[in-house]
Amino acid sequence: MTTENKTITPKTSKQTVLQAHNVRKSFGARGNVQQVLKGIDLRVAEGEFVGIMGASGAGKTTLLNVLATIDRSTEGTILIDGVDISKMKDSELSAFRRNQLGFIFQDYNLLDTLTVKENILLPVSLGKMKKQEAEAQFQSIAKILDIEALADKYPHEISGGQKQRTSAARALINQPSLVFADEPTGALDSKSASSLLRTMAEVNKQQGVTIMMVTHDPLASSYCSRVVFLKDGNVYSELYKGDKTRQAFFQEILNVQAVLGGDSVDAL
Amino acid sequence: MCRLCSGVTALTLFDLVKRSMRKNIKHYYLYFFALILSVVLYFVFATLQHDAAVAAQGTGTMGAAFQVAGILLVFIAGIFIVYANAIFLKRRSREIGLYQLIGLTKRAVARLLIIENMLLGIMALIVGIAAGMLVSRVFLLLLMKLIGYEAFIEVSFSTAAVIQTFFVFLAIFVLTTIQMVFTVYRNSLLSLFNSEKQGQHPRKPKTAASAILALLGIGLIAFGYWLSGRMLNAMIFFNMLAVLATVILGTYLIFRVTISWLLYRIRRSKNGHLGLANSLSLAPLMHRMKSNANSLTIITVLSAMTLTMTAAAYSLYYSTEQETQAIMPFDFMFENEAGLADDISQELDDNGISYQREAVETFVVPAEFEEKPAPFLERATDIALFSSEQLQQAGLDVDVPENGEASFHDVSVATLFNSVTLPFDLTLQDEGATTLSITEIAQQNVLNWSFFTSQIVVNEETYQSLKAQLASETGDAALQQMDGFHIAEEDMAAASAIYQQDKYKVSEPHVDYYSSYDGSIQSNGLLIFIAGFLGLVFLISTGSILYFKQMTEAEQEKQSYATLRQLGFTVKDIMRGIVRKQAFVFGLPLAIGLAHSIFAIQAASFLFRTDILFPASVAMGVYALIYLVFAVLAVGYYKKTVKAAL
Numbered sequence A: 001m002t003t004e005n006k007t008i009t010p011k012t013s014k015q016t017v018l019q020a021h022n023v024r025k026s027f028g029a030r031g032n033v034q035q036v037l038k039g040i041d042l043r044v045a046e047g048e049f050v051g052i053m054g055a056s057g058a059g060k061t062t063l064l065n066v067l068a069t070i071d072r073s074t075e076g077t078i079l080i081d082g083v084d085i086s087k088m089k090d091s092e093l094s095a096f097r098r099n100q101l102g103f104i105f106q107d108y109n110l111l112d113t114l115t116v117k118e119n120i121l122l123p124v125s126l127g128k129m130k131k132q133e134a135e136a137q138f139q140s141i142a143k144i145l146d147i148e149a150l151a152d153k154y155p156h157e158i159s160g161g162q163k164q165r166t167s168a169a170r171a172l173i174n175q176p177s178l179v180f181a182d183e184p185t186g187a188l189d190s191k192s193a194s195s196l197l198r199t200m201a202e203v204n205k206q207q208g209v210t211i212m213m214v215t216h217d218p219l220a221s222s223y224c225s226r227v228v229f230l231k232d233g234n235v236y237s238e239l240y241k242g243d244k245t246r247q248a249f250f251q252e253i254l255n256v257q258a259v260l261g262g263d264s265v266d267a268l
Numbered sequence B: 001m002c003r004l005c006s007g008v009t010a011l012t013l014f015d016l017v018k019r020s021m022r023k024n025i026k027h028y029y030l031y032f033f034a035l036i037l038s039v040v041l042y043f044v045f046a047t048l049q050h051d052a053a054v055a056a057q058g059t060g061t062m063g064a065a066f067q068v069a070g071i072l073l074v075f076i077a078g079i080f081i082v083y084a085n086a087i088f089l090k091r092r093s094r095e096i097g098l099y100q101l102i103g104l105t106k107r108a109v110a111r112l113l114i115i116e117n118m119l120l121g122i123m124a125l126i127v128g129i130a131a132g133m134l135v136s137r138v139f140l141l142l143l144m145k146l147i148g149y150e151a152f153i154e155v156s157f158s159t160a161a162v163i164q165t166f167f168v169f170l171a172i173f174v175l176t177t178i179q180m181v182f183t184v185y186r187n188s189l190l191s192l193f194n195s196e197k198q199g200q201h202p203r204k205p206k207t208a209a210s211a212i213l214a215l216l217g218i219g220l221i222a223f224g225y226w227l228s229g230r231m232l233n234a235m236i237f238f239n240m241l242a243v244l245a246t247v248i249l250g251t252y253l254i255f256r257v258t259i260s261w262l263l264y265r266i267r268r269s270k271n272g273h274l275g276l277a278n279s280l281s282l283a284p285l286m287h288r289m290k291s292n293a294n295s296l297t298i299i300t301v302l303s304a305m306t307l308t309m310t311a312a313a314y315s316l317y318y319s320t321e322q323e324t325q326a327i328m329p330f331d332f333m334f335e336n337e338a339g340l341a342d343d344i345s346q347e348l349d350d351n352g353i354s355y356q357r358e359a360v361e362t363f364v365v366p367a368e369f370e371e372k373p374a375p376f377l378e379r380a381t382d383i384a385l386f387s388s389e390q391l392q393q394a395g396l397d398v399d400v401p402e403n404g405e406a407s408f409h410d411v412s413v414a415t416l417f418n419s420v421t422l423p424f425d426l427t428l429q430d431e432g433a434t435t436l437s438i439t440e441i442a443q444q445n446v447l448n449w450s451f452f453t454s455q456i457v458v459n460e461e462t463y464q465s466l467k468a469q470l471a472s473e474t475g476d477a478a479l480q481q482m483d484g485f486h487i488a489e490e491d492m493a494a495a496s497a498i499y500q501q502d503k504y505k506v507s508e509p510h511v512d513y514y515s516s517y518d519g520s521i522q523s524n525g526l527l528i529f530i531a532g533f534l535g536l537v538f539l540i541s542t543g544s545i546l547y548f549k550q551m552t553e554a555e556q557e558k559q560s561y562a563t564l565r566q567l568g569f570t571v572k573d574i575m576r577g578i579v580r581k582q583a584f585v586f587g588l589p590l591a592i593g594l595a596h597s598i599f600a601i602q603a604a605s606f607l608f609r610t611d612i613l614f615p616a617s618v619a620m621g622v623y624a625l626i627y628l629v630f631a632v633l634a635v636g637y638y639k640k641t642v643k644a645a646l
Ligand SMILES: Nc1ncnc2c1ncn2[C@@H]1O[C@H](COP(=O)(O)OP(=O)(O)O)[C@@H](O)[C@H]1O
Pocket: A027, A028, A036, A054, A055, A056, A057, A058, A059, A060, A061, A062, A063
């Protein structure tokens, strides 16, 4: 059975982690409704590293929040691991986020009053994970992200890149089926940014963690295995990295972006 | 062109101010509330102070008590408002920085703030005085009821109170203005923008030093408590100072070191596995402990003082009747004035007042205690001897001692004998040196006594033999004939008026139970009123300050709550940690304050003959309950913040 499956093309052989169909999202009350997402269809397979690109205000964060159950869609269905999240109650959603998802934010969103280790272990604090297990998990993740030495430091004592690694470790501690990252490199200098992205790509490859990353930076998205372009609330196009080098993929992304609207998205 | 130009900037500036004011409305509420509350309470107090009915009722002490309390009140109100203003300014510092950033001079910003402060102040005065007029009647009724005044009363509008309130708050306004100017001029733009984020990060305590200081804090308080139970000796004044100093210093160390040290140890033992509830209570508490140590110490110590003050005042008030009865078992009495006793009996009969007249006999002899019974008492003393059977006949509730035994009656010193082991010997200074064994220290007198002689009750047989031996026709040991009167409750006032006529005044002091009780209830009623009023003001001030602080913290931690909810923690999960923090923030000052005041009351219990467990518990219970209201309010505010965070 398994060997048979392996012969089919890799794209479909993997299990679907996230399936969004006709997702719409509007803000504002009657008379002043702004439709930000206008029917998005998206499928993310296990082990993918998906980049979401688009101009500022294109609805990237909105899409991420809706997919990540932080916000509710106005319309459409979203299945994560086969579970329809649009039908869940708020408390179920919370539990779902805590147990199944991981988050990395642009502003790190670490708790100032907690040390690096305490921040990382926060998501497991209400879970069933035993202390030894959590400790082992922490050690291995801290090693991968190269923040072992920072365990007892407070966020104000470490650099932006280190903060974002801490944030990434916190996202991974629960062994989530899907990690959401919103502009994780947005506040980092280019060196810390590429270091973080390399680590994320590595975690994606070696641990098989599925990642969905929102970014407006073509260089950042060049680390992804697939890039989805948003425009005016719709999926504009998609690019697969395939076997291309990162440089080639980067060039391709730039090309799409140029068609999409000017050469620099930042200019918007 | 330039005119137009400045017109445009002025407009945008005005818009900015307006928008910022709208955004800050919550902050204004807080400061405005503090202002109004202070005005209301001060105005009520000033109204009572100037009220004709109170003045008419009051003796000299009343005015003085009001004056002292008034000064205290100004202090509390001043500190409260300045503190609220400091919080207010801190929360607005970003706005103040913004004004400067867009080009307003410091001078202009200061002017803006002062005008705003003035407007707020005037509004608070108007609203506060109006509200004060409405509630002052309630307080006046309460005061009159407490001091036993029953006639109909009307609160008159007092211009003097308005003027007094105005000037007090003008002075406070000047203070807050200085505070505002100071904030604008002394802070750099950068610090203005960052002051919201301030909060020190917990340092790893130097283990040895902080362990010693942490334990020292506990030790100092324990020593203070221990000493408070052993203050009654020749060094009482020094002891009191020592207790005060050790307890206050200990409290400071507890807040400054001990708690951080304990929390640090708990946290370290968790090795990073802190858990959500601790992350929301222990961690932020440690974060702010250093900056909160001073205010928590002050709040705790003042809470303890207020609690002690109100509990003591209420106990005094509560036990007034019992105390007076203990001093005066008869409603009034004549000593060796059988003629006057006959006269007054006649007059009472004429007025249709029923009474019981009881004759009691006594004589005074010098005596000596086996050893000094208490630090303040001499061994040698004069005692008056009584027969228990005679007293029983006179309607008093006394036991009949065995032969050679006696009970000791003297309320003025009874509590000083608390630590004396019974029985002990009392030797009469006669030729035979008769020794009586004191088996009981009674908590009431057997006679209204007008001079300070302890009363000794022996049985009839012993009394008669001592009388035969010691009593003389004349001189110090002369036999004295007492005529005591018991009056029925409903006739007490009338009988008291008769007794207080000049023709019956042959000796000083000329006191009777009723007028003595009346005087005590007036002064104790005034005391409990003032103590209660100040206590309430203080309680509301400290409660509000803690509440304001928690409001600020809630806002500072809003981002954390948003993050936690994004990570998948529910409002309920988060609130569990927050409730734990509130229990700590409000509970700790209250618990330590309560403990302090319990020991203080216990140390002062020698002032009370009666059991004050009940009145003291009531006072403390009410205090704790009002405190709880603020904690509940704070939790409510947090809940709103957490809910709105995502
Ligand atoms: N909570 C909200 N209420 C109203 N409008 C919103 C809200 N969140 C986002 N928007 C609007 O939706 C659009 C897309 O926002 P966003 O998803 O943040 O864009 P991006 O992340 O791509 O820069 C913007 O025009 C923004 O103004």
